Amino acid sequence: MREQQARYHKTLDGMLADMQQGGVWSDADAGRFFQTVWTDAEGKAVDTQRQKAGERYKVPAMAAQAWNGQRGQSPEMLRGMCLLGPRLLEDGAALYEALERSWSYMQTKLERVAKANKVSKP
DSSP states (O other), X not given: OHHHHHHHHHHHHHHHHHHHHTTSOOHHHHHHHHHHTTOSHHHHHXXXXXXXXXXXXXXXXXXXXXXXXXXXXXXXXXXXXXXXXXXXXXXXXXXXXXXXHHHHHHHHHHHHHHXXXXXXXX
């Protein structure tokens, strides 16, 4: 997920820089864009899905971290970790996919604005 975030940050930062250098946007315009990108129906749906996936992932991830920090783990605790593992992987994959849709949505919205203002992609 860190690589995913870094990749999208680089792309979006490059697109913003091109729009600012082209005189299309100021820093304030960019700030307003990122505050309002989630306000339309599609943006709300994408953001809601991302939030739900994050919440679903958070609980088993926190449980796994807590159990991992225990010393002298009992057989029951180890069994619980084994049972939790597949759910953690499944929820992690769902979160990754939701984040991918979220980042992609932001990029698509920014590309539309750039295209409307005749700014080429980086």
